[in-house]
Amino acid sequence: MTRALLASRNAKKLRELRRIVAAEGIARLEIVGLDEVPAFPEAPETGATFEENALAKARDAARETGMPAIADDSGIAVDALNGMPGVLSARWSGKHGDDDANLDLLLGQLGDVPDERRGAAFVCAAALVIPGVDEIVVRGEWRGTLIRERRGTGGFGYDPIFVPAGSAITSAEMSAEEKDAESHRGRALRQLVPHLQRL
């Protein structure tokens, strides 16, 4: 059994990556999270791009544990905000990880933005660092539009106001499996699968 580390303490992300790895038929790969390895100091995410942040996190985790390490950095790029909140998505309101405050702020900022200019994309950069062997960074995007009120209780972050292109429901109204099949994170993580298969 080969082990790879997902550099995250987020149980949902861990389950998501395990679902994708299982769906791709990689039976001999065990994905563990940060809570299952000895603690190490984690650097803050101060990169200017999703790719920079994902790679820095994966490098840190690989160096500290000696394991192949996967990390992602995700967010929403809003057309009317020139691609922001971007790398600041999780701390858009100034407080880290307050989903409600971040979403309220974004809705407020877009209050006067007309329907035809409410396009956005969820973006995910995922990095895989195999110590001494290889570094891979990939990117997945999921285009859609932002509605004016929350709908749905699934997902997290900006899901309740994001209606994917070609969909009638928000990503917060989708099942986990529907979301995996289309989402930015699903698209990015599946690009890592061929590299995980070689481990």
Place this chain on the structure above:
Amino acid sequence: MTRALLASRNAKKLRELRRIVAAEGIARLEIVGLDEVPAFPEAPETGATFEENALAKARDAARETGMPAIADDSGIAVDALNGMPGVLSARWSGKHGDDDANLDLLLGQLGDVPDERRGAAFVCAAALVIPGVDEIVVRGEWRGTLIRERRGTGGFGYDPIFVPAGSAITSAEMSAEEKDAESHRGRALRQLVPHLQRL
């Protein structure tokens, strides 16, 4: 005496334009504000650019009053936010015109942004619409960096954290005359002076 309308109710902006017009020696031009003409319905600012908003405001004012009309739209373009808050500067926190909330939010968003990536520019688009004759739109920019705590009590908006390039003080620590000489609004409005002289 020729009269021109500044499409604003902001007494500071009115004084500023009058100072600039006087400094340029245009003695026979009287600048009046929106409070000195009969009220008309004002359209919301929903343009995607400063230029669009300034021109729309000046066109409305000229059409409704028959007078030559000047309007501006200004804001701060922050490098680390891909040029935002931009046209949303006055409502960045979701509430219109709450300078304190807007500034606190921007400081919070930039909390993890290192010193070398804290560049910004104040931007002003100014439009002059002379009914049946001409439409002119100009732009002024003022580059600087954003510090981490407020300094100074002058100005308004984001002035207390903006240190202009080549300056040791914030724009909130400058006198009105120092600011006029360098600021984005001063630069834009002075570009209109030759056109105002022809009125």
